[in-house]
Structure formats: structure tokens, C-alpha cells
Amino acid sequence: MRQPFILGDVEIYWLEGGLFEIDGGSMFGVVPKVLWEKKCAATPDNYVTVADFAMLLKTPAANILIETGLGNKLTAKQQQIFRLRREWDIPAELERLGLSRQQIDHVILTHCDFDHAGGITMLDGQERLELTFPNALHHMQRDEWEDVCAPNSRAASSYWPINFEGLVPGANLQLADGDYQVAAGVEVFKTGGHTRGHQGVRLCSQGETALHLGDLLPTAAYSNPLWVTAYDNFPLDSVAAKEAILPGAFARKIWFLFYHEPRTLACRFGEDGEVSEEFSEVLLR
Numbered sequence: 001m002r003q004p005f006i007l008g009d010v011e012i013y014w015l016e017g018g019l020f021e022i023d024g025g026s027m028f029g030v031v032p033k034v035l036w037e038k039k040c041a042a043t044p045d046n047y048v049t050v051a052d053f054a055m056l057l058k059t060p061a062a063n064i065l066i067e068t069g070l071g072n073k074l075t076a077k078q079q080q081i082f083r084l085r086r087e088w089d090i091p092a093e094l095e096r097l098g099l100s101r102q103q104i105d106h107v108i109l110t111h112c113d114f115d116h117a118g119g120i121t122m123l124d125g126q127e128r129l130e131l132t133f134p135n136a137l138h139h140m141q142r143d144e145w146e147d148v149c150a151p152n153s154r155a156a157s158s159y160w161p162i163n164f165e166g167l168v169p170g171a172n173l174q175l176a177d178g179d180y181q182v183a184a185g186v187e188v189f190k191t192g193g194h195t196r197g198h199q200g201v202r203l204c205s206q207g208e209t210a211l212h213l214g215d216l217l218p219t220a221a222y223s224n225p226l227w228v229t230a231y232d233n234f235p236l237d238s239v240a241a242k243e244a245i246l247p248g249a250f251a252r253k254i255w256f257l258f259y260h261e262p263r264t265l266a267c268r269f270g271e272d273g274e275v276s277e278e279f280s281e282v283l284l285r
């Protein structure tokens with residue numbers, strides 16, 4: 001039986017949302033390879049492994065997902081381009097935990113790039129498109145949805161309309177303007193930076209706190225506020241958000257939850273930004 005990460009009275013599980021490889025330079029931006037390679041191994045042709053771990057939060061009040069993974073709609077060519085190594089498997093992952101996808105109450109998107117939003121919709125056995133979590137209220141910032149609906153030319157390559165078919169604001173899509181409580185102890189807050197409407201998630205339970213900073217902190221390697229990916233559309237906003245959040249969070253020893261980290265799924269940092277305690281788990285297949 002898989003062991004969850006426990007925060008107060010919340011159980012957290014990392015679900016297989018797909019695993020792929022990506023150019024290391026695009027992940028680490030202006031950070032020299034001699035520095036990032038100490039924290040993240042690269043292949044001989046400079047690729048790094050990137051997980052897409054959707055997180056299930058089982059709280060006393062609700063079943064909540066943060067992010068949805070790559071989804072099952074990638075073409076064979078896209079799978080080759082993105083060097084897909086493990087396929088999206090979230091419905092089966094939920095079943096292994098005794099849940100169906102119909103039992104997810106809330107889906108929180110930190111932002112809508114395809115590697116986070118690809119599992120909002122899925123193809124069924126007859127290749128028909130449907131909402132993966134038909135009974136869930138989906139949550140994102142209003143700015144993010146505006147950019148999904150009218151992307152600039154750079155964002156358009158990552159906001160794929162097929163991932164959002166069936167989402168209707170005011171019905172199954174809740175648009176936030178800044179801070180907003182999704183459920184008891186689970187709040188979103190706008191950070192901007194990676195995208196204009198990027199948001200983080202704060203989880204509080206029984207005096208303990210964990211933060212999910214989406215792609216501002218995709219893995220533990222990014223604890224330096226100046227380390228931002230080359231994909232960040234507003235890098236100075238990313239730096240400012242991290243400078244505002246991280247030092248205090250490190251001092252308070254709060255937990256961080258990671259979406260793109262293949263091994264260290266959650267950790268605490270010391271005030272020097274180095275990992276001081278970590279949670280990792282071997283996924284049961």
C-alpha cells in the first residue's frame with residue numbers, strides 16, 4: 001500500500017501525470033550548466049527528466065487535485081518530441097487509492113501550460129473527448145483564463161484549446177482574483193511570473209503548512225530566487241514572488257510540494273536554501 005505524505009489531517013498522494021525529458025537549458029534559463037548540473041543530472045545531449053505529478057489532497061472536507069498532468073491526448077509525434085517516458089495514468093492511479101475520477105471535488109491549476117492542464121480533458125475508449133473530472137469545480141486565476149482564451153503568440157504554443165473544452169466559467173470553472181479559499185485549509189494566491197495568472201497553493205492543517213509554488217519552484221533545485229526557467233514569461237515577477245515568499249518560509253520550516261521533481265516529492269529547506277528534510281516515495285506500479 002502506498003504511503004501518503006501526512007500534513008495535519010490531510011493525506012497527500014503524488015499521481016502519475018506523465019514523465020518526459022526536456023532541454024536542460026530551457027529549464028534553467030540563465031543559470032550556467034556547471035551550477036545546475038550539480039542539482040539535476042543531464043543526459044549527454046543535455047536533456048533532463050521532468051515528472052508531472054498531479055497531487056491528490058484528501059482532506060476531511062474534499063478530494064482535491066492540484067494540476068492534471070499531461071493527459072492522454074498527445075499524438076505519437078508529440079510523444080516523440082517531448083520524449084515521453086511514462087504515460088499519464090491518473091484515472092487508474094485514483095482507482096488504486098479507492099477513488100474514481102468522478103469523486104474529485106476540486107481541481108486547482110497553478111497555470112494552464114499543457115504539461116499542467118493536459119489532463120483536464122481526456123479521450124475515452126472510443127476516442128471521444130470528455131472532462132476527466134466531470135463533477136469537479138476547476139480553479140484558476142481570472143488572468144490565466146483570459147490568456148487561455150486570447151493567448152499571445154508565445155503562450156499559444158502551450159495553451160492548447162483541446163485541454164479546456166467543456167470548462168464553463170461560473171459553472172465548472174471558478175475564476176479567482178488573487179487570494180481565494182478553495183476548501184477549508186486550502187487557499188490559492190496569485191504569484192504571476194511564470195505566466196501572468198500563475199498561482200500558488202497554501203495548505204494549512206492542524207498548525208502545519210505546505211506550499212505548492214507550481215513552476216516558480218518546479219523542483220527543489222530552484223530554491224535560489226534567481227533560478228527561474230527560460231519558459232517564465234515575466235521572470236522579474238518570478239524573482240520578486242520568490243524573494244517575497246521563500247526566506248520566511250525557509251525560516252518557518254514549512255513544507256514545499258513539487259510537481260516536476262522525479263524523486264524528492266516534498267521537502268523542507270534550511271535558511272541557506274539547501275534541503276534539510278525530504279519526502280520521497282517509490283510509486284507502486
Ligand SMILES: [Zn+2]
Nearest residue numbers: 113115116215
Ligand atoms: Zn510545468
